[in-house]
Amino acid sequence: MMDSIIFTHKDQQYKTVFFETFGCQMNKLDAELSLGLLQEEGYRIVDKADEADVILFNTCSVRQHAEDKVYSHLGALKKLKKRHPEIIVGVLGCMAQKDGEAIFKRMPHVDLVCGTRMFSRLPELLLSIRNHGSHVLAIDEDQIVNVKRAVAYRANMYQAFITVMRGCDNFCSYCIVPYVRGREISRTIADVKEEAQALVSNGCKEVTLLGQNINSYGKGLSGNVTLGDLLSELNDLDGLERIRFVTSHPADMSRDLIRTMSRLGKVCEHLHMPAQSGSDQILQRMRRGYTAGYYCDLISYARELIPHIAVASDFIVGFPGETDEDFQETVQLMEDIRFQNCFIFKYSPRTGTKAAGLEDDVTDEVKRARNLKLLELQKGISLEENQKMIGKKVQVLVEGASKSDSNKLSGRTRQNHIVIFNGSADLVGRLIDVMIHEVTDLALYGKLENYP
Numbered sequence: 001m002m003d004s005i006i007f008t009h010k011d012q013q014y015k016t017v018f019f020e021t022f023g024c025q026m027n028k029l030d031a032e033l034s035l036g037l038l039q040e041e042g043y044r045i046v047d048k049a050d051e052a053d054v055i056l057f058n059t060c061s062v063r064q065h066a067e068d069k070v071y072s073h074l075g076a077l078k079k080l081k082k083r084h085p086e087i088i089v090g091v092l093g094c095m096a097q098k099d100g101e102a103i104f105k106r107m108p109h110v111d112l113v114c115g116t117r118m119f120s121r122l123p124e125l126l127l128s129i130r131n132h133g134s135h136v137l138a139i140d141e142d143q144i145v146n147v148k149r150a151v152a153y154r155a156n157m158y159q160a161f162i163t164v165m166r167g168c169d170n171f172c173s174y175c176i177v178p179y180v181r182g183r184e185i186s187r188t189i190a191d192v193k194e195e196a197q198a199l200v201s202n203g204c205k206e207v208t209l210l211g212q213n214i215n216s217y218g219k220g221l222s223g224n225v226t227l228g229d230l231l232s233e234l235n236d237l238d239g240l241e242r243i244r245f246v247t248s249h250p251a252d253m254s255r256d257l258i259r260t261m262s263r264l265g266k267v268c269e270h271l272h273m274p275a276q277s278g279s280d281q282i283l284q285r286m287r288r289g290y291t292a293g294y295y296c297d298l299i300s301y302a303r304e305l306i307p308h309i310a311v312a313s314d315f316i317v318g319f320p321g322e323t324d325e326d327f328q329e330t331v332q333l334m335e336d337i338r339f340q341n342c343f344i345f346k347y348s349p350r351t352g353t354k355a356a357g358l359e360d361d362v363t364d365e366v367k368r369a370r371n372l373k374l375l376e377l378q379k380g381i382s383l384e385e386n387q388k389m390i391g392k393k394v395q396v397l398v399e400g401a402s403k404s405d406s407n408k409l410s411g412r413t414r415q416n417h418i419v420i421f422n423g424s425a426d427l428v429g430r431l432i433d434v435m436i437h438e439v440t441d442l443a444l445y446g447k448l449e450n451y452p
Ligand code: 5AD
Pocket: 062, 063, 174, 175, 176, 274, 276, 314, 315, 316, 345, 346, 347, 348, 349, 350
């Protein structure tokens, strides 16, 4: 497919790119890495599809709704592509990996289908389309993603994400991720450290390590490497102030890692560890490998060692066979744990997964009602927990102007609360103390304390 590229890499004809991303943080980072590669090739990013020579969607397959959105965006491009056949339209990421060739059948005006492990070859793939003008399909799932990160091209100068492992071997019964992201592959500590060092040298103060199943980081690497080892190494990096990691799986989260977290000064008091359900029966059918009791004990242990640790979770409502009693157990778990925040999803059957063989027997109406109930419950808990912060001084890494009020600054605490306060632009990128005097369920509002 790539053997007869005629145009040079500095092709001057295709200069603008529009990129839209759906789904998780790793997708957002892949988009950033892809755009970095394209910018190095001379592309300019535009924020309107009809001003672009190349239109790319980085897609998500985790729920049907996310796929429907992309197909509707693609459909809307048909007319534009008819008027300007030279425009390249590409589908990247999970949906590309999952649907492959079928995307060309359903949307013949799409030129490129590029899977989850091929985006680092985007510049070549685009050239290939330019030269051959045909559909290009690149979905080799055994590829190791190896991107030379262009650190200068990133969304936030002071906070960055680093992918440390890709893929998932867990096969939870509802989840498409192992099928679209492939088996777990970890990057070496040296590799991650080098990327972190480059980011820090470029002004970055906080890194969030990404992996679909981050607690099994190191599996497959030589020498029994663990996430704890990686955290310890990064903790020693001069200039780096904070480290986070997502997403944790309760069955793979070791007490040893919790002890390591409590020991390392730069690792933030924050854990995103989805419970998914509070019912043991449902957890078993989800193939999660733990019980609600086990989950609660793990959180108790973490809170014992790291008193102010904030815990976030995901929940799925309406999994096949979920009764009112099962749901009530989820409500109970939420009340017992008191999460900082939660993402709540209605179950969406994914073809090819184990659960797709079970009857999707909870009606949409019930799913919606359960979703709403959990959202409201969590909103109340978040508000009450945030109210406990009033009168407290928190350390904030200032990220930039607040999205809701551009006259104010916004940043995050170590526990990942959003903090909004008055201050001048020279504070951006600094760690400062803010006194909290007002809160909502979503954010803390405060006044600047003394800063150096
Ligand atoms: N239906 C609904 N939600 C899902 N998730 C994963 N698969 C599905 C599905 N089939 C949710 C889980 C996961 C989050 C990223 O998406 O809660 O933690």
